[in-house]
Amino acid sequence: MARGRLGAADLTTMLGEWRTDAPAYDALAERLRLLLIDGRVSADVRLPSERDLSARLGLSRTTVTAAYGRLRERGYARSVQGSGTTTALPPHATSPADSETGIDLTKATLPATRLLADAAGEATERLTAHLPGSGYTLRGLPELRTAIADRYTERGLPTSPDQVLVTLGGQSAIALLGRVLIARGDRAYAESPSYPHAYDALRLAGARVVTSPVTTEQGWDLPALEAAISRTQPVMAYVMPDFHNPTGWSLDEEGRARLLRAAARTETIVVADDTTAELDIDRPVTHPPLAALAAGHRARVVHLGSASKQLWGGLRIGWIRAEPELLGRLVAQRSATDLGTPIWEQLVTALLLPRAAAVVEERRGQLRAGRTALYAAVDRLLPDWSLPARLHGGLTAWVHLPAPVSSQLTLAARGRGLLLTAGPRFGADGAYERHLRLPITAAPAEIERAVGILADLWPRADALPHALTAHAEAVV
Numbered sequence: 001m002a003r004g005r006l007g008a009a010d011l012t013t014m015l016g017e018w019r020t021d022a023p024a025y026d027a028l029a030e031r032l033r034l035l036l037i038d039g040r041v042s043a044d045v046r047l048p049s050e051r052d053l054s055a056r057l058g059l060s061r062t063t064v065t066a067a068y069g070r071l072r073e074r075g076y077a078r079s080v081q082g083s084g085t086t087t088a089l090p091p092h093a094t095s096p097a098d099s100e101t102g103i104d105l106t107k108a109t110l111p112a113t114r115l116l117a118d119a120a121g122e123a124t125e126r127l128t129a130h131l132p133g134s135g136y137t138l139r140g141l142p143e144l145r146t147a148i149a150d151r152y153t154e155r156g157l158p159t160s161p162d163q164v165l166v167t168l169g170g171q172s173a174i175a176l177l178g179r180v181l182i183a184r185g186d187r188a189y190a191e192s193p194s195y196p197h198a199y200d201a202l203r204l205a206g207a208r209v210v211t212s213p214v215t216t217e218q219g220w221d222l223p224a225l226e227a228a229i230s231r232t233q234p235v236m237a238y239v240m241p242d243f244h245n246p247t248g249w250s251l252d253e254e255g256r257a258r259l260l261r262a263a264a265r266t267e268t269i270v271v272a273d274d275t276t277a278e279l280d281i282d283r284p285v286t287h288p289p290l291a292a293l294a295a296g297h298r299a300r301v302v303h304l305g306s307a308s309k310q311l312w313g314g315l316r317i318g319w320i321r322a323e324p325e326l327l328g329r330l331v332a333q334r335s336a337t338d339l340g341t342p343i344w345e346q347l348v349t350a351l352l353l354p355r356a357a358a359v360v361e362e363r364r365g366q367l368r369a370g371r372t373a374l375y376a377a378v379d380r381l382l383p384d385w386s387l388p389a390r391l392h393g394g395l396t397a398w399v400h401l402p403a404p405v406s407s408q409l410t411l412a413a414r415g416r417g418l419l420l421t422a423g424p425r426f427g428a429d430g431a432y433e434r435h436l437r438l439p440i441t442a443a444p445a446e447i448e449r450a451v452g453i454l455a456d457l458w459p460r461a462d463a464l465p466h467a468l469t470a471h472a473e474a475v476v
């Protein structure tokens with residue numbers, strides 16, 4: 001049975017300018033395939049009827065029938081008796097195309113810190129004492145909760161272990177907060193662009209997502225942020241003050257104060273995602289965690305963090321820092337979706353967090369090398385692309401393309417074994433065809449190869465008809 005249906009109007013917005021120089025049925029099928037691959041459309045969703053979509057797109061019905069047929073042939077759709085055409089994801093959908101290249105830039109992740117191997121050995125020795133137990137904890141091991149609390153305290157936000165809950169990575173922290181704070185139909189604020197899986201989690205919790213822009217040139221549009229919050233009175237505001245994913249911006253002091261004042265007026269709980277907060281390359285000013293300013297503005301701030309970017313994604317350790325009352329509610333609700341976090345990974349993390357200074361230094365070197373490689377390669381090979389004038393930290397550059405062809409370029413790159421996430425995946429409403437997120441986390445040689453492939457494809461992408469698509473950016 002289908003898990004939902006997609007109307008012709010919504011699908012048309014998501015498709016953006018999908019035409020290429022390929023036959024229309026083929027181009028339409030390809031764009032639908034990309035929407036499925038990058039998660040903008042889920043599997044098991046009923047597509048609009050061929051009649052509705054052809055009317056909306058101004059195409060013959062035969063063209064839409066042929067496009068749906070092509071999707072079915074390739075495993076991206078199936079016909080269900082009495083339910084029309086439903087999307088599907090074949091098992092190979094999200095793995096690289098057959099190619100020698102095989103570069104995956106859809107994830108902005110770093111390799112494990114070089115300190116990890118030693119910590120893993122020591123954690124294994126310590127594990128012996130835990131073997132008679134269950135092997136997992138609902139709230140978190142005391143030593144890890146202490147290490148997380150100490151790190152917040154060191155960064156300027158006094159924290160005690162009873163304010164900390166250990167989760168399964170940052171993503172489960174976002175999802176749990178969404179589930180507990182949001183009731184179906186509530187509004188939730190998020191920046192635009194934002195971390196796509198946060199949008200997914202907020203929507204899964206039943207939220208109607210409202211946004212305001214963060215741009216590569218100016219950062220947060222503060223009047224728009226204040227207006228969005230005061231107009232919609234969201235129950236929660238999910239933000240990334242440092243470093244915003246994907247733009248890499250860091251919110252300045254005035255921005256922090258204005259965000260907190262706006263949230264206090266509407267009793268909106270601010271959820272600050274710290275996942276990339278310490279991934280600093282050369283930022284002129286560092287700020288204490290947002291909650292350090294909350295009391296001064298009578299705002300409520302919850303933090304969430306993750307070991308994934310600093311230590312290693314393979315640990316799957318994340319956390320929430322909140323006042324004990326909310327933490328109690330989170331713990332009570334957690335078991336519906338997972339029963340706890342494994343002990344060994346917690347032991348490794350507890351050993352590494354006190355060594356944050358050394359890890360941050362290591363990451364700084366890697367990110368600086370990635371940034372240098374990306375800027376040099378783009379300047380040399382794609383001089384009409386615009387990189388952010390400043391990128392002081394974080395994991396990615398939000399590149400501005402001279403034409404709204406992000407999805408087309410992403411599809412073409414896939415054929416060459418280079419996996420990217422198209423710009424629109426980072427928006428709540430299908431905008432950002434003029435943007436592409438390029439991680440600075442990969443090894444310099446890999447970044448250079450990826451930009452080489454993009455430069456190779458670019459003359460052809462540029463030749464695609466895109467002038468009609470000015471609307472794609474106007475939504476932002």
Ligand SMILES: Cc1ncc(COP(=O)(O)O)c(C=O)c1O
Nearest residue numbers: 169170171195245275306308318
């Ligand atoms: C801003 C942000 N928050 C949360 C996450 C998810 O973190 P984790 O891998 O710990 O689940 C990511 C991962 O990309 C992220 O970029």
